[in-house]
Amino acid sequence: MLTCRICNNIFQDRTRFVNHLRKHGIRSKLDLKKYYDIYIKKQDEEGICKLEECNNFCKFKGITLGYSEGCCRSHRTKLQMKKHNHMIGKPPSKKRILRYENNKKIREDKRINDLKNRDKIIDDALNGIFNFDIHLDILKTCVFCEFKVNNIVYKNASVCFHVFKKHNLDANSYKELFLYKRRRLVNLCIGCGSKISSSNKYNVCVKCISIAKKLVWSNFSIEEKNSIIKKISIKNTGKKHPHSEQTIEKIKLNSAYNDPIKSSILKAEQSKIMTEKILNHKFNPHSSYKNGYVLLKKCDKEIFYRSSNEKIILENLDNLDWGDKIVYEPLRCKYLVIEKGISYYRYTIPDLLLEKNSYTFLSEMKPFEFLESPIDCWDKFLIEKLKSIIKYSFKNNLRNPIILTIKNQELYLIDMINYIEEISKNGFTTIEELFSENNENKKYKINRG
Secondary structure (H helix, E strand, O other): OEEOOOOOOEEOOHHHHHHHHHHHOOOOHHHHHHHHHHHHOOOOOOOEOOOOOOOOEOOEEEOOOEEOOOOOHHHHHHHHHHHOOOOOOOOOOHHHHHHHHHHHHHHHHHHHHHHHHHHHHHHHHHOOOOOOOOOOOOOOEOOOOOOEOOOOOOHHHHHHHHHHHHHOOOHHHHHHHHHOOOOOOOOEOOOOOOEOOOOOOOOOOHHHHHHHHHHHHHHOOHHHHHHHHHHHHHHHOOOOOOOOHHHHHHHHHHOHHHOHHHHHHHHHHHHHHHHHHHHOOOOOOOOOOOOEEEOOOOOOOOEEEOOHHHHHHHHHHOOOOOOOEEEEOOOOEEEEEEEOOEEEEEEEOOOEEEEEOOEEEEEEEOOHHHHHOOOOOOOOOHHHHHHHHHHHHHHOOOOOOEEEEEEOOEEEEEEHHHHHHHHHHHOOOOOHHHHHHOOOOEEEEOOOO
């Protein structure tokens, strides 16, 4: 219990007592020292070092503790030794000195032996000789002194720290030499010689792995490539979105696509970049669909199909007289889009350029479901894309472009202009209606090989 000597209030703990003194203007440690000197200090000698022949002032520790007994740490230690009847200034006995020297010699001999033992183990390891048990886990037990760590959580770090502290060998060198058995104490890539992580067990950097994979891929035949792509595409099909609905909503709220002007600029640039990558055969926008390579007689290079429908159309087109020569993804067409009152340009790539006698015309391969109801399909710019292909054909004096699709095991060749007129009139088409009006449209029973 503490009593305020100014107003006689009683307090149970020190904190409330010190807070109360603030009301009397006692705030700093100097004010507390003055209060202690006036009301609590019992002797005039308190606050002066109690060691003989020392009259230095002592440190004020607090309102409840008062002054320290000694002016410094050494004087406080001597006072404690004197208080507990320890000898001060008296020389130790010869027996104690001898025992101390013997213990010191034993410790020094042990240190030298441990150092020699460590150097021998390291030299043997550098020469390829590992004398310790091959089943020993060096991250749990020290190789030099068989030190084991009791702390399970920091076991690996503690052993490495022990090796560094007691045996003067850094953790990386210890693991490289004894865990991975690398005598050069560094892990170098066997391809380019650059330094890589010690935990890299294959001794190859990421750059060299990618180069090796490209070389291996280039040596595969078309059948092997198709087989690998088929296995990958089966795994990719039907993958769910990795984000939860709540996360998707947060992304939508903070997305730049909420701003119509920014969205139009981003989408136009994205369409341009994607188009260039597709033309350079560096990008597949439909990686979740069945894809692979097919080699045609009428095309001078292998074609990368992006769906099973495209593969069927291409294989049958190679056997039909609808074209004498096929050029795959020859160019890009620009079309205008209006979204939320903002207009911007996008790009589409016609699938094929067909040559028949002296005529040349563009062709698009589309699923029948898209063509039957283009307004409801996920490709919301389908009509604009087809119109841009028609416009390009007129501008460059090409024949009317065509659409290739499959329905009921039949391959359809449809005049693109007739199709656009049918959609503009009715909003949908059943495909067969286009044949009754125009004899140029053709259909063919597909061959699935």
